[in-house]
């Protein structure tokens with residue numbers, strides 16, 4: 001049978017390119033889990049993904065109710081789940097004030113981390129039950145959360161601190177909207193959320209890999225300077241960022257190429273090792289990359305997991 005993969009945020013950028021790459025093999029049925037149904041349908045059509053290879057299902061990661069409803073709908077569809085890709089993200093580098101999810105949690109961490117945390121916890125049993133030869137849970141990471149890299153050292157740097165803000169629910173009302181309890185900074189909130197993504201992948205690996213055989217992985221797909229992720233940046237930045245990445249840092253990767261990379265992490269028989277953060281070198285060959293000290297901190301991973309369980313209502 002065909003493999004069955006859920007990709008969150010498959011209506012644009014990396015998620016769409018990955019959906020296309022997988023669908024084109026004819027070996028995958030892609031469930032595009034998107035907040036804007038029409039946009040996703042149009043995106044699939046204009047990418048040329050044929051009808052029998054995809055299904056759009058509504059998912060708004062900035063609402064725990066929506067996440068639970070998506071999971072119910074998916075379970076009722078009767079489809080198996082072989083691979084789950086947590087890809088969607090929101091980035092608000094110029095926001096002066098925090099905005100909030102339906103549950104009153106700062107939007108970047110609430111969507112990128114907590115929405116995906118709840119989703120993957122609720123779908124873990126479906127992955128366990130799959131009889132597919134290689135079942136995988138993939139959480140898209142980023143270089144920007146990794147302070148052991150040049151890009152990760154551009155201020156404001158990611159830093160979860162003692163997580164007092166996260167423990168307080170990131171409400172921004174009586175407590176901070178930032179994980180470390182500091183003043184709101186949209187760019188930092190995104191980077192912090194990506195550190196949570198990478199910590200969560202490793203905590204999943206430690207808790208569930210041996211017992212379930214599921215491969216847990218994260219990746220940095222390269223700098224895809226043309227995606228919608230930068231839609232909220234100032235126009236000058238948006239104009240200069242792609243050529244800067246292409247010619248100066250040489251980290252630039254096209255949406256198509258990044259989609260092929262993530263598709264490898266989904267389906268390549270040689271990428272089955274669990275607990276790995278994948279990256280690609282200049283010749284587009286994959287390698288196991290090192291995470292920063294904070295993004296590989298075992299105690300922090302456990303703490304993020306435990307606080308997140310409470311916030312999403314699982315503990």
Ligand code: NDP
Pocket residue numbers: 008009010011012013014015033034035036039059060061062086087088089090111140141142143194220221222223224225226227228229230
């Ligand atoms: P895009 O903005 O193009 O894609 C993000 C997707 O997430 C969109 O489909 C968007 O939906 C969706 N999304 C946002 N909020 C929600 C929500 N509340 N519920 C459901 N879906 C939502 O960005 P990219 O393709 O660049 O980003 C994809 C991933 O790649 C992210 O995890 C990002 O952190 C990561 N990444 C990107 C890099 C880059 O250089 N671009 C570098 C490293 C990592 P909609 O279409 O409706 O807006």
